[in-house]
Amino acid sequence: MEKFSGSSVFGGVAIGKLFIFQKNENKIERRHIEDVEQETARFEEAREKAIGQLKELYDKVFEDVGEANAMIFEVHQMMLEDMDYLDSIHYMMKEQQINAEFAVAQTSDNFARMFEAMDDAYMQGRAADVRDISERLIQILSGASNRMESFGEPVVVAAEDLAPSETVQFEKDKLLAIVTREGSANSHTAILARTMDIPAVIQADIRLDPAYNGKLVIVDGFTGDIYLDPDEGTRKLMEAKQAQCMEEKELLEAFKGKEDVTLDGKQIKLYANIANPGDVANVLRNDAKGIGLFRSEFLYLESNDFPTEEAQFQAYRTVAENMAGKKVIIRTLDIGADKTVDYFKLAKEDNPAMGYRAIRICLKQPEIFKTQLRALYRASNYGEIAIMFPMVTSVEEVRQIKQIVDEVKKELESLSIPFKDVELGVMIETPAAVMVSDDLAKEVDFFSIGTNDLTQYTLAVDRQNAKLNDFYQPHHKGILRMIQMVVDNAHAAGIWAGICGELGADLSLTETFLKMGVDELSVSPSMALRLRKAIRETDTAS
Numbered sequence: 001m002e003k004f005s006g007s008s009v010f011g012g013v014a015i016g017k018l019f020i021f022q023k024n025e026n027k028i029e030r031r032h033i034e035d036v037e038q039e040t041a042r043f044e045e046a047r048e049k050a051i052g053q054l055k056e057l058y059d060k061v062f063e064d065v066g067e068a069n070a071m072i073f074e075v076h077q078m079m080l081e082d083m084d085y086l087d088s089i090h091y092m093m094k095e096q097q098i099n100a101e102f103a104v105a106q107t108s109d110n111f112a113r114m115f116e117a118m119d120d121a122y123m124q125g126r127a128a129d130v131r132d133i134s135e136r137l138i139q140i141l142s143g144a145s146n147r148m149e150s151f152g153e154p155v156v157v158a159a160e161d162l163a164p165s166e167t168v169q170f171e172k173d174k175l176l177a178i179v180t181r182e183g184s185a186n187s188h189t190a191i192l193a194r195t196m197d198i199p200a201v202i203q204a205d206i207r208l209d210p211a212y213n214g215k216l217v218i219v220d221g222f223t224g225d226i227y228l229d230p231d232e233g234t235r236k237l238m239e240a241k242q243a244q245c246m247e248e249k250e251l252l253e254a255f256k257g258k259e260d261v262t263l264d265g266k267q268i269k270l271y272a273n274i275a276n277p278g279d280v281a282n283v284l285r286n287d288a289k290g291i292g293l294f295r296s297e298f299l300y301l302e303s304n305d306f307p308t309e310e311a312q313f314q315a316y317r318t319v320a321e322n323m324a325g326k327k328v329i330i331r332t333l334d335i336g337a338d339k340t341v342d343y344f345k346l347a348k349e350d351n352p353a354m355g356y357r358a359i360r361i362c363l364k365q366p367e368i369f370k371t372q373l374r375a376l377y378r379a380s381n382y383g384e385i386a387i388m389f390p391m392v393t394s395v396e397e398v399r400q401i402k403q404i405v406d407e408v409k410k411e412l413e414s415l416s417i418p419f420k421d422v423e424l425g426v427m428i429e430t431p432a433a434v435m436v437s438d439d440l441a442k443e444v445d446f447f448s449i450g451t452n453d454l455t456q457y458t459l460a461v462d463r464q465n466a467k468l469n470d471f472y473q474p475h476h477k478g479i480l481r482m483i484q485m486v487v488d489n490a491h492a493a494g495i496w497a498g499i500c501g502e503l504g505a506d507l508s509l510t511e512t513f514l515k516m517g518v519d520e521l522s523v524s525p526s527m528a529l530r531l532r533k534a535i536r537e538t539d540t541a542s
């Protein structure tokens, strides 16, 4: 047995096989091939396997989130049949007598560059697809697999670090726990782990030795300990801890169906945060009374190109319908900082957290914003949708947003497309927004305080920087005073104010928040029942 340790960002005990995730930075070697026929057969076998994987992915995504989102895997299958692409690979293998991996990599580069140079935005977007199918082929050819489906059973993923765009690619039902050598407690990858309700350990001293792949591992998300090849005693101990954890969860079941009301009768909106439509099942299972934050940018992160209006509409509609009349607050895309995707072509910035991100992108590139708004308004007809905007700093920005919203509504009206007049809110996650929250409150229907960013910007502590974990103090008096100020300004203007940052789930502050007058708490689904228990045990009048 080998023991490693790190810091826990979410509790629970996971037992399963280890999967070492390696980024695709491996240089592909050029090798001379004697037997071209054999190499061609090896390539064809890999291609068949890739098509098979894509078929499976198509079926799975179709079932989970619908045809619009699954389409891309059908496109990828077609690309693996494309004669130009295949001819290029075969030609290189034959004429240059080179290995299939190198021929695929070269062809991929050539084709991707060709697409990127085209004027048409759609064709430019195909570059990422060529790279994606080629990477799949190379992984199969080289026997290395970055794709979890090759494991066929749920695994514990260990990695150097994971970007949100990498984490979302893992199949959720195949993920038992996340262990990273780097990572910060406040990153979106940590938030995703909480949403998925799986143990997560960061800053772990585990070696990413490929020889560990497939070995049995136990992750104790409470202590941050990781046991590789556990001995009998440790295994028994951990199985008991896992069982105890399950029991506690079962005890919380008693709170399902109960009201979110304090001892002195104050009703609280207990909502949940999600990253994509697949998380709704978790929200319903944990009986949250609505969705307080749908991080819509994950639809963009899961895509190889801008998600179309139709694909977005289907996703929002699915969530609205599945929530059956309960409130669904969808945040417009918060791309940028740690959440980047190639096709946005965002330039490298020195201070990305303070850079071109979120609502700033939407105001500067209104065509992207309008596509999302159209999809949101179309979906509004299928449930109780509300829209909120991230990273707002001023009343002027809100007025610009509202003007764009009006344009979109007029467009839909002129096309006789039905929609509802939904509530609009802003996230309060910059100190500037706090300071002008009295004015902002007159412009919108609600506030949702994003304590993750508010802490980062108020304390000048980069939430992504693991070295600063000790300095990242959301309990700071400065933050708590800001929350009080926002709530007071909201109430003075007759609107409600909630918290959708991670602090909302901090049970040591529940009483404080409720006494401050916070109306809504939106937390990861797995925290909902624990929070309900805390709300019901709180007396705000005492």
Ligand code: PEP
Pocket: 191, 293, 295, 334, 429, 449, 450, 451, 452, 453, 454, 500, 501, 502
């Ligand atoms: C926040 O900043 O608190 C928030 C909820 O948004 P995100 O964590 O996605 O930045």
Ligand code: MG
Pocket: 390, 429, 450, 452, 453
């Ligand atoms: Mg934020």
